[in-house]
Amino acid sequence: MGERLEQAPRVNDSGRNFAGRGKPRPAFALWGLLTAPLAWLVIVYVGSLALLVVSAFFSLDDFTGKPTTELTIGNISEAFTQGEYISLVVRSVAVAIAATLLCFTLAMPTAFYIARLASRRTRRALVVALILPLWTGYLVKAFALRAVLAPGSEYGDGGFMSGLVGWSPGFGYVAVTLTLAYLWFPYMLLPIYAGLERLPNSLLDASADLGAGSMRTFRLVMLPLLLPSIAAGSIFTFSLSLGDYITVKIVGGTAQMIGNIIERALLAPNQPLAAAFTLWPMMIMVAYLAVMGRAGAFKNL
Amino acid sequence: MQLSPLGRLALRLVTYTVLGVVYLPLALIFVLSFNSAKSIAWPPVGFSTRWWQGFLDVESAREALFSSTRLAFVAMLIAILLGSMLAFALQRYEFYGKNIISFLAVLPIALPGIVTGVALRNTFVRFGWDLGFLSVVAGHATFCIVVAHNNVIARLRRIAPNLREASADLGATPFQTFHLVTWPLIRSAVLAGGILAFALSFDEVVVTTFTAGAGVQTLPQWILNNFSRPNVLPYVTVTATLVMLVSLPIAWLAQRLGDSNPG
Numbered sequence: 001m002g003e004r005l006e007q008a009p010r011v012n013d014s015g016r017n018f019a020g021r022g023k024p025r026p027a028f029a030l031w032g033l034l035t036a037p038l039a040w041l042v043i044v045y046v047g048s049l050a051l052l053v054v055s056a057f058f059s060l061d062d063f064t065g066k067p068t069t070e071l072t073i074g075n076i077s078e079a080f081t082q083g084e085y086i087s088l089v090v091r092s093v094a095v096a097i098a099a100t101l102l103c104f105t106l107a108m109p110t111a112f113y114i115a116r117l118a119s120r121r122t123r124r125a126l127v128v129a130l131i132l133p134l135w136t137g138y139l140v141k142a143f144a145l146r147a148v149l150a151p152g153s154e155y156g157d158g159g160f161m162s163g164l165v166g167w168s169p170g171f172g173y174v175a176v177t178l179t180l181a182y183l184w185f186p187y188m189l190l191p192i193y194a195g196l197e198r199l200p201n202s203l204l205d206a207s208a209d210l211g212a213g214s215m216r217t218f219r220l221v222m223l224p225l226l227l228p229s230i231a232a233g234s235i236f237t238f239s240l241s242l243g244d245y246i247t248v249k250i251v252g253g254t255a256q257m258i259g260n261i262i263e264r265a266l267l268a269p270n271q272p273l274a275a276a277f278t279l280w281p282m283m284i285m286v287a288y289l290a291v292m293g294r295a296g297a298f299k300n301l
Numbered sequence: 302m303q304l305s306p307l308g309r310l311a312l313r314l315v316t317y318t319v320l321g322v323v324y325l326p327l328a329l330i331f332v333l334s335f336n337s338a339k340s341i342a343w344p345p346v347g348f349s350t351r352w353w354q355g356f357l358d359v360e361s362a363r364e365a366l367f368s369s370t371r372l373a374f375v376a377m378l379i380a381i382l383l384g385s386m387l388a389f390a391l392q393r394y395e396f397y398g399k400n401i402i403s404f405l406a407v408l409p410i411a412l413p414g415i416v417t418g419v420a421l422r423n424t425f426v427r428f429g430w431d432l433g434f435l436s437v438v439a440g441h442a443t444f445c446i447v448v449a450h451n452n453v454i455a456r457l458r459r460i461a462p463n464l465r466e467a468s469a470d471l472g473a474t475p476f477q478t479f480h481l482v483t484w485p486l487i488r489s490a491v492l493a494g495g496i497l498a499f500a501l502s503f504d505e506v507v508v509t510t511f512t513a514g515a516g517v518q519t520l521p522q523w524i525l526n527n528f529s530r531p532n533v534l535p536y537v538t539v540t541a542t543l544v545m546l547v548s549l550p551i552a553w554l555a556q557r558l559g560d561s562n563p564g
Contacts, residue, residue, distance in 0.1 A: 029475075033390035034402075037383040037446065041405045045443050048420040055423055110319045113312040117304075126316065128556050133323055135497065135552035137504030139521040140541040143528055144326035147333060147341040147538075160329055163343030185323070214304050235411055243413015246506060246525065259415045266419065266511070271426070274419060281413050289411070298404060 049282070056275035067271045075276035085261065089280050092257040095173060096241035099180040103188040103237045104230060106181075111189055115196035127193065134186040142250045145179040149251055171253030179251050180241040187236035195229030196222075228296030235292050243281045327545055334538040339531055341538065352535040356543075359536050365523035366543075372434065372519060373502040376441035380498040383442070384449025385491055391450075392457040409444040417444065418511030425512065432514030440512035441505060445498035452494030452559055456487050493559035500548045500555070520544060 056079075059072040079085055114126045133141065151170035152158020161168035169175050199222065207217040245259025258280055265274035289297075304312075333341050337349035357363055384406075391403055409417055418440065425436050460483070468478040506521040513522070524540055527533040 027394075030390055030394045030396065033386045037387040037390075037406075038402065040383055040443070040446070041402075041408075044421075044424075044439065045409060045417075046405065048424040049416070051427065052416075052420040052423050055427070106315070106319055109312050109315040113316040117309060117312060118316075126320070128553065129320060130323060131556070132549055132552050133327065135500040135504075135555075136327065136548045137521065137541070137544045139504060139506050139524050140330065140544050141326065143524060143537065143541050144330045146528070147329050147343075148326050150341060152342075157340060157342040159341060160326075160343040182323075182326070185319075214308060239411055239413055243415040243507075245415060249525075250528065259413070262415055262419060266422075271423065275423060278416055278419050281416055285412055285416075298400070 052275050052278060053282075055272055056279055058272045058275075060270055060272055065269055072272075075273045076279070078273065079276040079280065085277070088256055088261060089258055089284075091173070092242055092259075092281075093284065095177050095180065095257065096238045098177045099184065099241040100188075100234050100237040102177065102181040103185050104234070107185065107188040107192050107233070111192040111196055115193050130189055131186050138183060139246070139250075141183055142179055142247045145175070145182055146250050149175045149178070171251050171255075173252070173255050175251040175253070176244075176248055176255055176257070179247045180244060181237075183247065184237040184240050187240070188230075188233035191229040191233040192226060195226045199225055231292040231295035231297035235289065235297055238288060239281075239285055242284060330538055330541050330545070334535070334542040336535070336538070339535050341534065352539045356536055356539045359533075361518065362520075362523055362536060362540055365518050365520045368434075368517060369503055369520040372437055372441065372517075373499045375438045376445050376502040377495050377499040379438070379442035380445035380449040380502075381491060381495045384446045384451075384494060384498070385453045385487075387446065388450045388453035388457060392454050406447045406450055410447055414444075414505075414507030415511070418508040421508070422511040432512060433516050436512045436514070437509055437517055437519075440508040441502040444505070444508065445502055448498045448501055449491070449494035452490045452497065453487060455559070456490035460486050489558040493555040496551050496555035496558070500552050503548065504544060 055067060056075055057071045057073065058067040059070045059074065060066070061068045110130070114123055114130075118126060146159070148160045149168050149171065150157075150159030150162065151168050152162035152166075159168060169178070203221055203225070204217055207221045208214075212220065242257075243259050245257060245263055248255055248257050248260055258277065262274050262277045265271075265277055268274075329343075333345060334352060335348055335350060336345035337347035337351070338345065340346075387402070387406060391399060421436070421440050421443070422432070425432060425439075430436060464482055464486075465478055468482045469475075473481065504521050506519070506525060509517075509519050509522055510525075513519070518526075520540060521544075524537050528537050
């Protein structure tokens, strides 16, 4: 009731109705606040992304190894038509999807337990405990997974898994997928947990009252309502996995992903070709963001 | 929702298994940093503190530690300033294009690091700016802005707008209101955002690799350059443990500060 009163329309001096309470129209102060951060994000960041797209069309001066402003579609056609590169892109997308699914499969029950079953005190502690590793260093964690997954040879120099259970997946795509899922797990957990906390109990109760079992309630009530949160989490797990090349170096063995060829082209040095390769993850991410945006992801970022 | 006792138990089991799996590799690195052998093989050969003792003598690692700290500090300051300004603008005003701007702020961490890194490097090189400390700072600040912004905007949303109105009604100028009312309420969130930005910058490696010239080596880069060198490997485990021991407590502190009640 109190809330209702507070939201009653107010009439100001000019007799106009102010629906957005405390939110004045754009003013001098707004531009003062916005100019610097916007300049940074638009000019430095978006500007760089745009320039990157343009520079994929630049040709390389064979003599100096530097890009010239002479336009060519050679780089694009190399990056987008050669079977070798296309299969690399397909593998990268497959790894990113697998890591995302793994994150979701583990985050869903964990988030549910924390948000709905754990006591108030444990809830807080568990959330913090599971989010904290996000800040302990990407490389530290990738390196730690190397120590877990390292395959053993006849010298018995294997990592934790191989030393303890005598088997490990070894270095390769499986290890890369596991490590990426390990790295980005909190990004999936957090939005799902937040979504579950917002979910009204009454809906779940109503579903149960109408005779749905827990699996059915999960599938028909919870999952659709959580879709935006899951989509938001998946943007991070998918994108960060897709562009990764360092995890691949650490636990990938001979495996290669898009990031590795971008790096290789850049060090060649063939900057325009590297830019052309970068268009792959950019395009895939734009498509992915568009699909996830439809699922309501941006309300949950 | 009706859940059988077995179902509850299963969910509990999954949760604690996940928790264990998350911390096991971190604990493993800690243990291995005391391994007397130059290897990350399991089981460790024996206990030794010599890698810890020798660590500060490894000049490249020490320098990397300093440059990481300096870098993260400057990136943090820029992120706090720009992120807070953005948060104020987005929370307090209604204007056209608001959604696009908040999307733009998230983009640097939603796009793969390699895209951001290659794009910035490309721009810096094209305009003839030297790759070095400043270019890395620019790269890091770009993806740290969103962390500071998220913390500040979350706090601003929790502050009742009538506090500001009351302050204005009592005759305070906008500056006085900010100084005496708003700032004390958001202080801890700004600090929390800053700490998280620091931690994010401190261990970032992809954008760093592409925006750093030959002269800059951060701690994560040092780890990356040395993890496959058998002679340096033990120092890599020490460094990794060190990064963990620094970042875990400060991240925990940031969580506490971010969650604390305004005021």
